[in-house]
Amino acid sequence: xxxxxxxxxNVSWNDMGIxxxxxxxxxxxxxxxxxxxxxxxxxNVIRQVTIVAIIGIGMSFVLISGEIDLSVxxxxxxxxIIVTMCLRDGFGMTVSILLALCTAALCGAINGxxxxxxxxxxxxxxxxxxNVARGIxxxxxxxxxxxxxxxxxxxIGRGYAGPIPVPVVIMAVCYVIGFAVLKYTKFGRSAYSxxxxxxAARLSGIRTGRVKxxxxxxxxxxxxxxxxVLLSRVNxxxxxxxxGYEFKVITCVVLGGVSVSGGSGRMSGVVAGTFIIxxxxxxxxxxxxxxxxxxxxxxxxLVL
Numbered sequence: 392x393x394x395x396x397x398x399x400x401n402v403s404w405n406d407m408g409i410x411x412x413x414x415x416x417x418x419x420x421x422x423x424x425x426x427x428x429x430x431x432x433x434x435n436v437i438r439q440v441t442i443v444a445i446i447g448i449g450m451s452f453v454l455i456s457g458e459i460d461l462s463v464x465x466x467x468x469x470x471x472i473i474v475t476m477c478l479r480d481g482f483g484m485t486v487s488i489l490l491a492l493c494t495a496a497l498c499g500a501i502n503g504x505x506x507x508x509x510x511x512x513x514x515x516x517x518x519x520x521x522n523v524a525r526g527i528x529x530x531x532x533x534x535x536x537x538x539x540x541x542x543x544x545x546x547i548g549r550g551y552a553g554p555i556p557v558p559v560v561i562m563a564v565c566y567v568i569g570f571a572v573l574k575y576t577k578f579g580r581s582a583y584s585x586x587x588x589x590x591a592a593r594l595s596g597i598r599t600g601r602v603k604x605x606x607x608x609x610x611x612x613x614x615x616x617x618x619x620v621l622l623s624r625v626n627x628x629x630x631x632x633x634x635g636y637e638f639k640v641i642t643c644v645v646l647g648g649v650s651v652s653g654g655s656g657r658m659s660g661v662v663a664g665t666f667i668i669x670x671x672x673x674x675x676x677x678x679x680x681x682x683x684x685x686x687x688x689x690x691x692x693l694v695l
Contacts (some may be wrong), residue, residue, distance in 0.1 A: 404683050405445055409663040416667060426679060427670075434556065439667035440501035442467075442617045442624075445664070446646075447498075448569040448641045449613030451661050452606045454644060455573070457653025458513035460607060462502060463614040463640060465524035467633035468620030470495045472528050474544075475537045475628030484544060492615045499611020500526060503604035513607075521637070529630045535630040548623025558620050565613065568642040570658040582606060586653025621657040643668050668692075 404666035406676045420427045453460045466617045470491040477487035485579075498520060550557040569575050580603045584592040593599050621632055647664025649656030671692065 409660050409667070410623070410647075413663050413667050416670055416674075419668060420677070424674065424677040425654035427674060430563060432673070432677075435667050436666075436673045437559050438556050439673065440665050441556075441562045442621050443636065443668075444562050444665045445565050445617040445620065445642055446614050446636060447644050447661055447665055447680040448565050448658070449563045449610030450570070450581055450640045450644050450658060451569065451649050452573070452657060453513075454641075454649045455586045455611045455653060455656050456582045456603060456606045456649060457589065458506070458603065458606070459517065459641070459651070460502065460610045461514065461637045462498065462523020462524060463610060463631035464519045464636035466476045466495050466528075466611050466614040467618035467621065467636060468528045468630070469524045470499065471632050472531050472537070472620035472628045473577060474529065474619060474622060475540065478544065479537065479539055480542060484541070488619060492612060495618065496612040499614070500604060500608040502611070503607030505599065506607070507600040507603050516627065517545065525630075527574060528632075532630040532657060533622035534630050536630075538626070540622070540626055543625060545623055548620050548625075558624070561620060565616070571660055583654060586650075586655070587656070595668070631663050639668070642689065646693060 417428070426432060439564070450460060450463060473494055474487045475490040477490055478484065484489070502513070502516050503521050505511055506513045509516075525676075532562070546557060547561075548558055548591065552560050573582070579595045581599075582593065584595070584597055585599050585602055589599055618633065623626060625632070643665040644656075644661050645651060645664070646667060647656070648660035671689070672685065675688065680688075
């Protein structure tokens with residue numbers, strides 16, 4: 392009984408700790424630069440984090456299941472290019488978006504299939520997809536930006552739902568869905584079990600291969616959705632879109648308490664971890680900190 396109570400207390404403190412760090416960071420930045428807490432800057436901080444945050448939802452499932460996905464940045468770029476090409480060739484917006492999201496999910500599913508059936512480590516498989524997807528993007532664009540998107544598409548990345556930016560609404564909906572799936576569904580519980588002990592999960596009747604397949608497909612889908620938001624924001628398809636995002640996302644998710652060895656982590660912590668990185672980036676810009684020094688600070692924060 393005492394062990395159970397102690398475990399609950401530890402989990403509670405772990406959950407609260409990341410939010411306490413976020414609150415402390417906000418206080419410090421507000422004292423150093425009072426402009427940090429202005430409504431315009433707060434909205435800016437939240438809007439800046441949306442793309443990485445959306446990708447982070449899928450990455451959370453992958454890490455919780457004990458794997459890693461290094462292809463999310465390239466899939467993000469590929470999704471944006473597909474939409475750009477479809478819209479330019481006269482496809483409707485709905486069809487273009489669905490094709491892009493299906494392609495992104497398919498890339499993730501391919502990652503999962505190769506990992507499961509060929510028994511190749513996910514690090515290697517997704518590193519390969521990182522290069523393949525990025526290569527396809529560069530071949531299509533020939534390293535040039537593709538423009539000419541309709542004004543109606545800009546709403547996804549630049550529009551407002553009342554006073555709230557549309558990307559923030561999309562991010563919030565995605566987090567609610569991710570939280571519900573992870574906490575209240577058999578699939579979510581299976582992901583935790585596989586990450587904790589895959590052999591025990593298999594012996595208990597969990598179809599580990601199918602769960603991993605779906606986990607990677609889910610990661611690809613969220614990366615593709617983030618690609619649509621990014622494309623709408625910059626209003627052009629670019630070969631370097633999403634470059635390096637995989638490491639930004641992993642930093643946010645791990646900072647939020649998701650274990651890189653799998654089996655533990657909460658979506659609420661991922662939200663806090665993502666906002667810590669966004670607030671830190673924004674604060675360092677406000678105090679005119681050199682961009683190279685910013686990378687050093689973020690690296691130290693990740694290790695801590």
